[in-house]
Amino acid sequence: MESEENKLPDQPMEPSWIIALLFDLIGTILSAVFVLLIIMSLVFRQVTVDGDSMNDTLQNEDRLLVACLGYEPKCGDIVIVTHGEHLPEPIVKRVIATSGQTLEIDYNTGDVIVDGVLLKENYIKGVTRATIESWNFPRVIPEGYVFVMGDNRENSRDSRSSSVGLIPVENIIGKAFARWYPFEKLGGI
Secondary structure (H helix, E strand, C coil): CCCCCCCCCCCCCCCHHHHHHHHHHHHHHHHHHHHHHHHHHHCEEEEECCCCCCCCCCCCCCEEEEECCCCCCCCCCEEEECCCCCCCCCEEEEEEECCCCEEEEECCCCEEEECCEECCCCCCECCCCCCCCCCCCCEECCCCEEEEECCECCCCCCCCCCCCCCEEHHHEEEEEEEEEECHHHCEEC
16 A cells, blocks of 8 residues: 555646647648648639630539649630729630731631631630621731630620720739539549
């Protein structure tokens, strides 16, 4: 039997190590969220397709991932354009011609010709037709601008329309590179 002298008095456990662990955990989570927000605002963004102008490539309500940092527009890229000067909301369109390129659209045949080369546009739906306010072609795209069109050519408000017109490069958020929703269509675009 132990003597009374060897017994230690009951001491309450101090919860300070639990509090320190909780503060460390909260700090780690907040740091991770902060880094994720920085990455999502500068490097990648998520956008939702609104409308049918990119059918059949993209559908209304598709969710896309967009690469933003250091993007330079290239023909054929699917881009997200900010509201800009004439648009009330961001739009999703395909780059058809960039600065310095000569663009011609033959509205009789629906052909789109860039720098004298007929584009092979196996992604379009419908025929490229003139809109009520279409421009005269051929046309050289000025420095710092791009010409964009939707893949659903018969149902797209795009650069053919004076209400959209040429898009300043600084009004491009970035290039859509993947669809993450709906999940059955998950993958690159």
